[in-house]
Amino acid sequence: MASTSTRAPVGLSSVTRDGIGASPRRPDGTLKVTGEFAYSSDMWMEDMLWGATLRSPHPHAEILGIDVSGALRLPGVYAVLTHEDVPGEKRYGLEYRDQPVLAFGKVRYKGEPVAIVAADHPETARRALERIKVDYRVLEPVSDARRAALDPDCPLVHEEGSLPLHEEHNQRGNRVRYQPIRTGAFADGASVEEVRALADVVVTGEYEVGMQDQAFLGPESGLAVPAEDGGVDLYIATQWLHVDQRQIAPCLGLPADKVRLTLAGVGGAFGAREDLSMQIHACMLALHTGKPVKFVYNREESFFGHVHRHPATMRYEHGAKRDGTLVYATMEIVLDGGAYASATPAVVGVASSLGIGPYEVPHVSVDAYGVYTTNPPCGAMRGFGAVQACFGYESQMDRLAAELGMDPVDLRIKNAVSQGSRIITGQEIDMPMPMAEMLRRAREMPLPPDRSSLPAPSDPRTLPGGVANTSHGEGIVRGIGYGVGLKNLCFSEGFDDYSTARVRLEVVGGEPAVTVHTAAAEVGQGLVTVKGQIARTELGVERVTILPSDTRVGSAGSSSASRQSYMTGGAVKTACEAVRERVFALVRERGLVEDGHPDALLSLSGGKVVSAAEGVLISLADLLGGEAIEETREYHHRPTQMLDPSRGQGSSHTQFGMCVHRAVVDVDVELGLVKVVALDAVQDVGKVMHPQQLAGQIQGASAQGLGLALMEEIQVHDGVIRNPSFTDYLIPTILDTPPMRIDVLEHPDPHAPYGLRGAGEPPTLSSTPAIVAAVRNATGRPLTHAPVRPEDIVGIDPPQG
Amino acid sequence: MDFLSPSTWEEALAAKSAHPDAVPIMGGTDVMVELNFGRRRPPALLDLTRIPQLRDHGPDDGYLRLGAGVPYTTIIERLRDRSPALAQAARAVASPQIRNRGSVGGNLGGASPAGDAHPPLLAVDALVELASVRGVRRVAAREFYHGPRRTARRDDELISAVLLPEPAGPQSFSKIGTRNAMVIAVASFSLALDAQARTVGTGIGSAGPTPLRAIEAEKFLASEFDWDGAASPSPATVTRFGELVASAARPIDDVRGSAHYRRHALSVMARRAVSWAVTDYRKEIARCA
Incomplete structure (x- = not known):
């Protein structure tokens, strides 16, 4: 394949700075450091109203009646709405439509929204909430996830027949999803006793992972503005504008094009903004009152306003030969999804398929359950499903090493996967996976000095x-x-995931300039920087403007699953390539090269069109004049498959990433x-796209794993x-966070743009067990x-x- | 909610007398949290930030007089030698930003059993100065804490200062938290030895409905301690001291830790505090010799 980067064109005085591989400054960096960046909670409009939410004080209760008259009589109150006022669909949901916009019939977790208020002052709104009378009949909470998974007599959180059916998830009773995986002798029906006989050494273990919070600093907030066309404009801190739109519009009874979203400043996400919080509520109140409505949760409310990491209980058994070769593994994991499904089906899909980790094991049996309880809803958080399982299987590897009297790193190397290995779903790892080398490198890093030599x-x-x-x-x-x-x-399991980018090249003030428009959510990870770097590299233009993210362009998918550099990066790259082809077509049209001159010999660099043979042909400013070239492209990754519901086989994943930690x-x-x-x-x-941001991702993910390990x-x-406060929900401070050595390898994935792999999540897995x-x-x-x-x-x- | 903002101490006392239910606010590091979480809706706030003498500190008849509004940062940076245990406690308070605003007066006003300043005040036998339009009185810290968030302060009184005796021996403060900074105490312990009076003072935080003393432990160590030569106490003595401290606590299980752990941690902190005191005491003897 021709490479455009190795040519040395004649007559080119400057190359393009701040492309991929460099560490240009973030466009929002200075504002954030100086405290001037406008987060979603900073938005303000003349005449806006303040929204507030009445939440259930009970984890599980029947609603016998709601009386809002007292609240409506309070001066300054513009609206008090309940489930009866939801204009369209009464429920929404990321994967299953099971979550009421406002509770009706019963409440299923403490903190569930029951009524909403709009008033001219936040304090007035708060006082109005105190005047809403809700008559509850308290029910027994369903708080034991294991019982919800396995006991057919456990009371149901959702009434029989009230849920959409998802046969492929073995949904039954309180089970949101049950995913078994059987390989080797287990696939042929062998019992654990039979398989156990193949091993010399057996270790068992039960492990628990507590409910972790994403602990973003910017609370849930947004501003809904009613529009003259009967629609609504929502300015919102979220992770995926279009999936919000897809959930909001039906509940408002509006077509999608009447619900327009613009990304507001996001103060961290980590999965907690995948689900809706105040979006529909703000839109309902704005449409009802005809005034802009702003919501800002306070810190305590925020703990009830978003999903958390699924707590997990895990039972493992590993059998090995005396020399450490793994023979079999069994795993049972119960993931407590709480009151509503959120991302639970996907979490189960990850926890099961990656349940025994990056090890070659011939006989495996996995049973993974995600369940409904009346506990707080759990859903997406950095590394979901894989984080819980990793704590279990890595704990088991250490236990097995101790039992065998082996070095724990040697045991891992002995059983390590590599390129060409198949994970327990039968999927081949068809990209470099130098796990043994990574372990050796981690072991060989210098150790910190002893205390005595400090x-x-x-x-x-x-x-x-x-x-x-x-x-x-x-x-x-x-x-x-x-x-x-x-x-x-x-994204995994058959979802046709894509991102959209619109790229425009034109001359502004005599200089070539590029604008990049996507709907991708910048949540702090630095995608805004990476989009600009890709445009500079692909179009050879330094002046790149990143437009605000909104729904005027196609979906970019979610800022989750470590996917945006891959997917939106891929979309920007593809759109830039389309723009570049049109530039080259223009070069041919103008007769600057002979007909039939191959594009592969042309490139864009330093604002100029360059020929490998002849050097600079023309500047983009001269070529384009007043003309603008704009292209929009969708980028899809290769297709994946659902896991089959009985034996859990299928190539369900797009890409694999790995991190090794030594603590x-x-x-x-x-x-x-x-x-x-x-x-x-x-x-x-x-591939390292931005060294400084990459280091930030690895440090941040490691610190989040440190938090899960210790506090x-x-x-x-x-x-x-x-403990719904940062007084008692502790996250690491700088005194808890050590200096980190980071060793980055760049074995390209042939399926991915630039060979890159998503980097934001893998360190969250490995730092906790280390x-x-x-x-x-x-x-x-x-x-x-x-x-x-x-x-x-x-x-x-x-x-x- | 009314906001009263006196500009002199006399006005402040008059305001407190006229509005006994007004909550004094200075750094706001406790009060604002309570307001923000909706735990408290007082009819009035009494702003004391404009009263300069609350930030004064200086000698007062053998004591260090510390204005109720002296921020923790000042205690750490300028008063460490005059109040070693309190300065250690001040350093363990929250973050630099909060230490710049928070003060011992606020800790005493809130009287949370988890307040970091309380154990040192108990251990060194400090006095709390209370003022009202009726006059000024001084109450021993050891008599100040009456119940959960209840103190000897009367409704019309403001806390004007604390008075710390001249240090007369080793002092220390330790606090357990489940992270290494910015944490509310799971349990805390302060020890102060008075070489002249040959007495021991203790203070226990976050392990009972109020800050507590371990009186039996104090008496035991005072009688066992080698006040002349600072010979190392026997392991049995150190262990016994730890047990007596632990048994003086009245902890509960809560989100921050179990009662059992709190007692255990107190015994460990008490044992370590004794060994640090012995080391410091020997240094002091060597210096004076």
Whole structure:
């Protein structure tokens, strides 16, 4: 294939800066650092009203009646709406349409929206909520996910026949999806007892992953503005404008083109903005009152306003030969989806297909359940399904290594997948997967210095407990642990996913300039920068403007599943190529090259059209004059398949990514406190698009995994969240986050644009088990619950109730 | 909600007298959280930020007088030698931004058992100065905490200052949190030795309905401690001290930790505090010799 990058054209004075592989500054970077960036919660309009939401105080209750008259009588209140006022469909949903816009019949989680208010002041709106009377008959909560999955006598969260049917998901009772996978002897019907006889060594384990929160800093917020055509314009912080539009419009009883969305400043997402929060409510109130309506959740409400990471209970059994060769594995995972389906079917699809991780195992049996309970709804969060499973299978690998007396890295290398391996769904890994090399590289990285050789070993900031002064070195034991995670990238299981880009090339002020328009959500990950880099590289033009993301252009898909550089990057690249072809056609039209001159010999660089043979042919400014070239393209990835519902076979994933972590921790073994000393990563990203942003993604994902390992858990008891605040839901601070060595490999994926692999999620998988393994290494405790609590380390029962 | 904003201390006292249910606000690091979460809707806020003397500090008849509004940052940066345990506690408070605004007066006003300033005030036997239009009185910190968020302060009184005795021996403060900064105490402990009086002071935070003292532990250590030579106490003595501290706590299970863990952590912190005190005491002897 001809390469455009290796030619040395004659007469070209400048090449194009800030293309792919460089680290140009983010267009929104300065504003964000200086506090001037407008987030969705900063929006304001003359005469706007403030929305507020009345939420269920009970996890499970029948609604006997709602009386809004008291609220309506309060001066300053413009509207009080309930389910009766929903103009169209009463329910919406990301995958299943099962979630009421406003509760009717019953409430299924504490915090479920029941009524909404618009008033001229947020305090007035809040007081109006207090005047709405809802008569409830409290029902027994369904809070045990395992019982919901396996006990046919468990009360139903959703009434029989009230849900859309999804046979392919083995949906039944409280099961949103049940996915079995059977390979090897298990596929032929062998029992566990029979397969167990093939192994010399067997280890079993039960593990739990707590409910993690995405903990974005910008709360749910948006502004709905009624339009003269009877439609509505919604300015919203979200992850996928078009899937919001697709869910909102039917509930408003409007055609999609009457519900126009523009992305507002997003203060973090991590999956928590995949589902709707206040979108339909704001539009309903705006259409009802004829005035703009703004919603901003406060921090406590935010904990009830978005889905969380599915808590999981897992049971594993691994059997191996004496030399460490894995023979079989069984896994049962129960994922608590809470009251509504959200992304639960997809989470089950990932947790099952990646359930035993990146290891070659001939006989595998997996049973993965995603269930309804009356707990808070759970859905998308960075690495979903794969994060939970990774904590389980990596814990098992360490347990097996200990049982065999083997080095845990050697055991992993012995059973590692590589290019050409098949995962348990039968899908071939048809891209580089140098797992053994990555493990070796992680092991060979220099270790941090011992405490005794630190310049200031008594600096409390270097100790567990930090400046709270709990240790001057007493009780501190160091531990080392490893983790590896296999992650699917892009959407899976037969979804024809695509992104759309519109690219325009024209001359502005005598200079060539490019505008790129997509609907892709910039959620902080830096796609705005990458889109510009791709346009510069492909069109040889430095001046690139990224238009605001909105629904005036086709869908870009979701900013999730590590997919935007791949999908929207692919769309921008494809659209740029189409623009470039038209530029070359114009060059031929003008007779600047002979007829039949192949495009492969032409390129765009430094604002000029360059021929490999003849050097600069013409500047784009001279070529285009007043003419603009605009092309819109959709980019689709290769097709994938659904897993079959009985044996879980099928090439369900688009791409695989992997990260390896080595964690070094100091543990105060008497107090149960942990300081992560080092958290080093090796990741294969195929192609580095923006080195600085890539490092940010790896550091951030690793820190989020650190949080899950050591502190982040929404504590739910009988359906009630007990710590809905950043006072008691702890996320890592800079004193908890160690320096990281990052070793990036670039083995290109031949199926992907530029060979790149999504990079944002894989480190979230591996950092958690690596840190917990290091704490186990220091303490000798089994530590089967993530996050590890101080009680677990010192051997005391965790708090009850 | 009324917002009262006196510009002199006399006006502030008059305002508090006229509006006993007004909630004083200075740094706002506690009060604003409560307002934002809707936990509290007081009829009035009494803004004390315009009263300069609340930020004063200086000697007062053998005590360090610390205005109720002196921010934690000032205590850490300028008063560390005069209030070692309190300065350590101040350093453990939240984040730099909050330490720039938060103050000991606010901790005393809120009287949360998790407030970081309380254990050192108990351990060093500090005084709390309360003022009203009726006059000024000083109450020992050890008599100040009456119940969950209830104190000796009367409705018409404002906290004007705390008075810390001159340090007369080693002091320390330790706090358990499940992350390494910016965390509410799961349990905290302060120890202060008075070499002249040959007494021991303790303070326990976040392990009972109020900040607590471990009086039995204080008496035990005072009698066992080698006040002349600072010989290392026997392991049995250190263990016993830890047990007595733990048994003085009245913790509960909550989202931050279990009662059992809190007692365990207190015993560990108490044991370590004794060993640090011995080391510091020896240094002091060596310096004076």
